Amino acid sequence: NENATIGEKVDYEIIGIDPGAGLMKATNQAISDYELSDWTLVEGSSAAMTAALKKAYDKEEPIIVTGWTPHWMFTAYDLKYLEDPKGSYGEDENIHSIVRNGLKEDMPEAYEVLDNFHWTTEDMGVVMMDIYEGESPEKAAESWVEENADKVSEWTDGVDSVDGDKIKIGYVAWDSEIASTNVVGQVLTDLGYDVTLSQVEAGPMWTGVADGSLDAHIAGWLPITHEDYASKYEGQFEDLGANLEGTKLGLVVPSYMDIDSIEDLKE
Numbered sequence: 001n002e003n004a005t006i007g008e009k010v011d012y013e014i015i016g017i018d019p020g021a022g023l024m025k026a027t028n029q030a031i032s033d034y035e036l037s038d039w040t041l042v043e044g045s046s047a048a049m050t051a052a053l054k055k056a057y058d059k060e061e062p063i064i065v066t067g068w069t070p071h072w073m074f075t076a077y078d079l080k081y082l083e084d085p086k087g088s089y090g091e092d093e094n095i096h097s098i099v100r101n102g103l104k105e106d107m108p109e110a111y112e113v114l115d116n117f118h119w120t121t122e123d124m125g126v127v128m129m130d131i132y133e134g135e136s137p138e139k140a141a142e143s144w145v146e147e148n149a150d151k152v153s154e155w156t157d158g159v160d161s162v163d164g165d166k167i168k169i170g171y172v173a174w175d176s177e178i179a180s181t182n183v184v185g186q187v188l189t190d191l192g193y194d195v196t197l198s199q200v201e202a203g204p205m206w207t208g209v210a211d212g213s214l215d216a217h218i219a220g221w222l223p224i225t226h227e228d229y230a231s232k233y234e235g236q237f238e239d240l241g242a243n244l245e246g247t248k249l250g251l252v253v254p255s256y257m258d259i260d261s262i263e264d265l266k267e
């Protein structure tokens with residue numbers, strides 16, 4: 001009923017994603033920082049979180065999810081981040097390209113493309129929206145590459161093609177990384193590589209690059225979100241720097257909810 005607290009309205013649940021995501025670590029930090037002892041962070045997946053969000057949004061029901069930018073949900077729905085006055089979610093950061101040691105010697109062409117790969121949240125948003133609207137990730141990536149030949153040529157100009165060399169790129173099924181990894185996979189395929197995109201959890205993605213079973217991933221949320229993974233494998237990977245700038249993490253609610261800050265959950 002209308003007098004219920006926000007906690008009572010959402011059964012004191014925050015709908016999260018896969019447990020290995022840094023976003024989940026930051027949300028547990030927020031639960032502790034804001035003393036939300038009655039609250040539960042529900043583990044699941046990016047897909048389960050967006051399904052729960054759609055179900056609630058379509059019925060204009062209250063819901064609190066762990067969210068991030070860039071993400072298609074901010075285009076599909078009218079959403080807002082809850083203010084984070086205690087800074088549990090840190091500052092905006094970047095997504096880095098991470099490759100195994102030795103890649104530069106073994107696959108100089110792929111290394112060069114991965115080192116050059118850089119695009120914007122708008123670019124990523126186009127591919128994510130295509131996928132959200134029903135296109136397969138492969139087709140959405142292929143279309144974007146065709147329509148953005150000028151940007152792709154900045155990554156590939158001067159890079160020799162190859163003849164069927166195998167390359168394996170790991171990624172986690174976050175909507176942002178499904179988009180970026182399929183675009184890079186398409187570009188490397190066009191260069192002649194036999195590309196395998198391997199969907200794994202966040203931990204195994206970093207472990208795979210460190211032990212060489214994966215050649216690369218382009219899902220390094222740094223410096224904070226994946227700091228645990230980066231420090232655990234320090235020296236066992238090469239960070240080629242940011243491929244996208246200006247990410248954000250936090251708690252996200254539909255704009256029809258009359259709360260504005262994480263502090264408001266403490267009612």
Ligand SMILES: C[SH](C)CC(=O)O
Nearest residue numbers: 021022023068174221
């Ligand atoms: C969910 S964000 C794409 C990345 C992360 O939180 O680890």
